[in-house]
Amino acid sequence: MRRWFLPLLRRDLLLAWQGGGLWLPLIFLLLVASLYPFAVGPDARLLAASGGGMLWIAALLAALLPVERLITPDRDSGLFDQLLLRGVSDEMIALAKLAAHWLSFGPPLMLAVLPASALLKLDADTILRLELGLAIGTPALAALGVLVAALTAGLRSAGALAGLLALPLAIPVLIFGAGSLHPGSGAAIKFLAAITLLLVAITPIAAGAALRSGRE
Amino acid sequence: MVFAGLSLTLDAGQSLLARGPNGAGKSSLLRMLAGLIPCHHGRIERQGAMVLADENLALDGNSRLKDALAFWAHMDGAHAGALEEAMDHFALLRLADLPVRMLSTGQRKRAILARLLVSPAPIWLLDEPGNGLDAASLEALGTAMARHVGKGGAIIAASHFDLPHHFDQILDLRESSAA
Numbered sequence: 001m002r003r004w005f006l007p008l009l010r011r012d013l014l015l016a017w018q019g020g021g022l023w024l025p026l027i028f029l030l031l032v033a034s035l036y037p038f039a040v041g042p043d044a045r046l047l048a049a050s051g052g053g054m055l056w057i058a059a060l061l062a063a064l065l066p067v068e069r070l071i072t073p074d075r076d077s078g079l080f081d082q083l084l085l086r087g088v089s090d091e092m093i094a095l096a097k098l099a100a101h102w103l104s105f106g107p108p109l110m111l112a113v114l115p116a117s118a119l120l121k122l123d124a125d126t127i128l129r130l131e132l133g134l135a136i137g138t139p140a141l142a143a144l145g146v147l148v149a150a151l152t153a154g155l156r157s158a159g160a161l162a163g164l165l166a167l168p169l170a171i172p173v174l175i176f177g178a179g180s181l182h183p184g185s186g187a188a189i190k191f192l193a194a195i196t197l198l199l200v201a202i203t204p205i206a207a208g209a210a211l212r213s214g215r216e
Numbered sequence: 217m218v219f220a221g222l223s224l225t226l227d228a229g230q231s232l233l234a235r236g237p238n239g240a241g242k243s244s245l246l247r248m249l250a251g252l253i254p255c256h257h258g259r260i261e262r263q264g265a266m267v268l269a270d271e272n273l274a275l276d277g278n279s280r281l282k283d284a285l286a287f288w289a290h291m292d293g294a295h296a297g298a299l300e301e302a303m304d305h306f307a308l309l310r311l312a313d314l315p316v317r318m319l320s321t322g323q324r325k326r327a328i329l330a331r332l333l334v335s336p337a338p339i340w341l342l343d344e345p346g347n348g349l350d351a352a353s354l355e356a357l358g359t360a361m362a363r364h365v366g367k368g369g370a371i372i373a374a375s376h377f378d379l380p381h382h383f384d385q386i387l388d389l390r391e392s393s394a395a
């Protein structure tokens with residue numbers, strides 16, 4: 001496994017780096033955070049109260065940004081075929097994609113949240129809870145991205161379809177993610193963790209099945 | 217259904233050529249043998265690892281050719297020097313530093329064949345290996361195939377024209393195909 005998993009991960013991260021994939025979520029989040037006060041007005045109390053939830057929406061959308069680049073190019077270039085011939089299963093390919101996707105958007109996003117929080121006048125406690133929630137919730141968002149990317153790989157206008165598919169699955173993440181921002185919301189964090197576990201466990205299997213049936 | 221009633225056996229050191237017009241199911245046969253698409257009825261027994269060279273490049277367009285090939289060579293656990301040898305065999309050393317997306321059709325095909333050559337897998341699956349190759353490259357392909365069979369490897373090739381290699385078995389998909 002070491003022979004192919006790490007090289008594949010390294011390659012995916014390198015491609016994300018070269019293609020601007022690492023900067024995209026960062027810039028996207030900062031863009032949304034700097035536009036938000038213009039839309040709702042500069043009331044510091046209102047911004048502080050609603051900013052955290054808004055950043056969760058931005059995080060969710062940032063996870064879906066690269067969906068069209070996640071699976072389709074490698075499927076079409078024959079990369080997956082070559083991996084399969086070397087004994088790698090579809091499920092493990094999906095798992096590697098999941099790990100690479102999270103690494104290329106999770107940590108940069110958590111970094112971008114710091115300046116974005118300053119723009120929205122969030123207090124220190126909220127920032128801490130937001131970062132904790134994102135640390136637990138972004139793997140779920142990454143899993144969701146890989147899952148819908150595998151399901152829509154090879155379809156026309158896959159990006160739009162992927163967004164529609166992800167929406168119902170993303171709502172629980174958003175509810176408990178934004179819910180964890182209030183003081184004393186330990187239960188929301190635990191539910192968020194449960195959803196993350198579920199999505200991370202299901203995604204390799206479901207995405208693997210999607211890749212396999214896509215070959216026939 | 218692409219075909220039915222097909223039976224073939226290949227021993228080590230033997231080669232087989234699947235012939236037939238476009239759409240006869242040559243590629244499907246190879247992909248089925250490779251395990252990429254399921255075989256709904258019947259049985260496929262494989263003894264040994266397989267390596268496939270089809271029309272898909274599976275190399276990153278922005279990487280330099282030698283880096284892109286090294287990715288697979290490393291994954292195949294090829295010994296040091298095998299990659300350079302393979303690239304030299306298909307006259308790719310001159311292009312080693314070029315990004316993959318700059319390669320021409322024939323050069324791409326040679327890169328695919330170089331990746332095949334690096335792999336230590338004993339069974340070669342070749343899908344239209346001669347497409348886009350010039351005369352010199354075709355000859356290089358012929359010597360590579362002869363050497364591989366000489367070392368006890370097996371080759372299953374699919375082509376719509378004759379390849380520079382003496383195949384032990386010829387499978388004509390026009391006659392055996394059902395649909």
